[in-house]
Amino acid sequence: MLTQEIIRRKRDGQTLDRKMLDLVMGGIADGSIGDAQIGAFAMAVYLNGMNRDEAVALTESIRDSGQVMRWDDLAFDGPVLDKHSTGGVGDLVSLVLGPWVAACGGHVPMVSGRGLGHTGGTLDKLESIPGYDVTPSDAVFRRLVKEVGVAIIGQTGSLAPADKRLYGVRDVTATVESIPLIVASILGKKLACGLETLVMDVKVGSGAFMPTPEASRELAEAIVAIGCGAGTRTSVLLTDMNQPLADCAGNSLEVFEALRLLGGHGKESRLHQVTRSLAREMLIQSGLASDAGDADKRLDRALDSGEALERFSRMVQGLGGPGDLAERAGHYLPTAPVTLDLEADRTGFLRAIDTRALGLGVVELGGGRRNAGDAIDHRVGLSHIAPLGQHLEPGQPLLRIHAADRADADAVSQRLRHAFDLGDAPVEPPPLVHATLR
Ligand code: URA
Numbered sequence: 001m002l003t004q005e006i007i008r009r010k011r012d013g014q015t016l017d018r019k020m021l022d023l024v025m026g027g028i029a030d031g032s033i034g035d036a037q038i039g040a041f042a043m044a045v046y047l048n049g050m051n052r053d054e055a056v057a058l059t060e061s062i063r064d065s066g067q068v069m070r071w072d073d074l075a076f077d078g079p080v081l082d083k084h085s086t087g088g089v090g091d092l093v094s095l096v097l098g099p100w101v102a103a104c105g106g107h108v109p110m111v112s113g114r115g116l117g118h119t120g121g122t123l124d125k126l127e128s129i130p131g132y133d134v135t136p137s138d139a140v141f142r143r144l145v146k147e148v149g150v151a152i153i154g155q156t157g158s159l160a161p162a163d164k165r166l167y168g169v170r171d172v173t174a175t176v177e178s179i180p181l182i183v184a185s186i187l188g189k190k191l192a193c194g195l196e197t198l199v200m201d202v203k204v205g206s207g208a209f210m211p212t213p214e215a216s217r218e219l220a221e222a223i224v225a226i227g228c229g230a231g232t233r234t235s236v237l238l239t240d241m242n243q244p245l246a247d248c249a250g251n252s253l254e255v256f257e258a259l260r261l262l263g264g265h266g267k268e269s270r271l272h273q274v275t276r277s278l279a280r281e282m283l284i285q286s287g288l289a290s291d292a293g294d295a296d297k298r299l300d301r302a303l304d305s306g307e308a309l310e311r312f313s314r315m316v317q318g319l320g321g322p323g324d325l326a327e328r329a330g331h332y333l334p335t336a337p338v339t340l341d342l343e344a345d346r347t348g349f350l351r352a353i354d355t356r357a358l359g360l361g362v363v364e365l366g367g368g369r370r371n372a373g374d375a376i377d378h379r380v381g382l383s384h385i386a387p388l389g390q391h392l393e394p395g396q397p398l399l400r401i402h403a404a405d406r407a408d409a410d411a412v413s414q415r416l417r418h419a420f421d422l423g424d425a426p427v428e429p430p431p432l433v434h435a436t437l438r
Contacts, residue, residue: 003027003037010044018057025061025162035169042166042175050180055222056229058180062188063230065162069109069194074146078105079286081197083278084190086209086219087119089359090244090385093201093275094122094152095258099311101279102149103302105288109145109193110152111159115368115376118207118359120249123154124368128252128378130332131320140318148314160189183222187230197233197286199278204434205242207355217435224437233285238434239274243353243388246271250367250381250402252333259329262309270387270432277433285438336379336402340409344392348422351388357419358382358399361412365403377404382416389429392422 006020024041027033050058071080083097098108114121123134134154136144144151155164163185170176190198202220203209210216220236227234239245246257246269257271266272280295282288289295302308309326317323322332362368366377384400386392398420403409 003033007037007040007044010041010048013048015051015054016057018061021054021057021061022064025058025065028165029065029162038166038169039173039175042170042173042178042181045181046175046178049178052225052229055180055184055226058184059187059191059226059230062160062162062166062184063191065188066160066192067156067158068192071107071109071145071194074142076107076146078107078149079196079288080107080109080194081199081282081286082108082110082190082193082195083199083201083282084186085201086186086203087116088203088241088245089119089207089355089362090246090249090254090271091120091203091241092125092246092254092258092271093278095125095255095312096261096271096275096308097279098150098152099262099315100275100299100302100308101282102311103307104279104283104298106149106282106286107145108150109141110150111155111189111193112152113155115363118356118363118368119209120251120254120359120362120368122152124376124378125251125254126152127376128255128333129316129321129325131322132316133320136319144315144318148311148318150311150315151319152315153319155189160192163188179219179222182219183226187223187227187234191227191230191232195232197282198227199281199285200227200234200236201274201278202236202238203241204238205240205355205430206353207241207244207359213434220435220437235281235285235436235438237278237281237436239277240430240432240434241355242430243355244358244385245274247385247387248381248383249358249362249385250365250383251376251378252335253381253383253402255333256329258312259309259326262303262312263326264303273432281436334379336381336404338403338406338409340401340403340406340413341384341397342399342401342413342416343395344398344420344422345394346422347393348391348424349427350386350390350392350420351423351427352421353388354419357416358385361416361419364412364415365401365408380404380408386420387429389427
């Protein structure tokens with residue numbers, strides 16, 4: 001069937017089957033379909049949507065457009081599972097959760113991304129660690145997943161190649177905001193990693209990818225239906241992003257924080273609680289734990305025994321980083337030369353944070369990219385970010401800026417002043433987990 005006939009069907013509101021979608025995704029992956037047809041296809045889907053069966057077929061076509069990892073030949077015990085997030089600010093869950101779940105008996109082949117817009121990227125954070133290689137050979141990746149239980153790396157060219165081109169065209173044809181296209185894009189890549197179980201963290205709030213809580217919920221429901229339809233046990237936690245998850249944001253700063261959590265500190269923090277909730281769901285869904293109580297016991301043991309930190313250290317060393325990172329983090333992780341506190345200028349309760357603005361502040365400091373391919377300054381970012389509900393007096397810090405120079409710190413300080421809204425009445429912070437969908 002001609003590509004233009006498939007596009008015509010979708011344009012006219014008809015449904016597409018797996019064979020048609022394989023033709024389009026295959027042509028996108030091998031280059032035989034040009035950008036004009038990709039754009040027209042994306043716009044037809046954007047305008048007319050897809051039913052569940054079509055979206056499952058699209059996800060499977062994207063998944064199968066390149067290499068699909070298999071793990072059955074490696075003969076290890078334990079499930080292959082992963083977590084993926086729609087992205088946030090101060091969201092370093094992956095750095096902690098991967099090794100933590102590995103220490104509980106899981107195998108986590110985590111293929112992660114770079115910062116996108118205002119959100120940080122796991123790969124950028126890991127590259128704060130000297131020597132850490134996010135593009136190891138297939139053999140190294142597989143060995144680490146088998147022996148250490150976790151490896152966090154970047155996307156290879158052979159994994160879901162149709163998505164890379166399709167996403168690039170969507171980005172410039174105003175077709176990103178389509179639920180079936182988003183879900184097929186996210187799940188197509190994730191399911192190509194050969195997962196039995198996937199837990200998605202869909203963010204809700206002022207720093208979330210989706211613009212409203214309703215849209216986050218709609219995305220979450222679609223992810224569960226389409227992930228399960230494509231044969232991977234998939235659940236979603238809707239978690240709060242009305243404030244940064246950690247009290248810091250920025251690449252090196254977040255690796256410091258990950259080491260602190262893996263060392264068993266900060267158990268009362270929002271970051272720990274959300275990471276634990278996601279890890280608990282992974283253990284239950286994969287059969288590593290029988291229920292929430294059993295999962296918590298296993299998670300406590302893995303953290304308190306030092307096993308989770310040990311897995312992180314072995315992963316770092318296996319990917320070219322220093323074996324003693326945990327003991328000498330201050331020696332290896334870069335720090336910014338200038339710090340500046342942004343202080344409250346009135347008394348009040350912190351009632352809202354423009355989380356997106358904080359994420360963009362990190363980008364402006366050089367901790368994210370203005371243009372694809374820009375170099376990143378791993379040292380810069382924000383710390384000591386005041387939490388929602390906190391009572392502040394004039395002169396108390398709203399956050400601390402870590403910058404390459406004083407001019408950058410001053411500029412970002414001016415802009416971020418407006419990201420904090422203080423009121424007179426006490427404020428109840430939002431729940432950390434808004435809902436769990438299975
Ligand atoms: N992230 C993805 O990988 N794909 C999308 O379409 C949106 C966010």
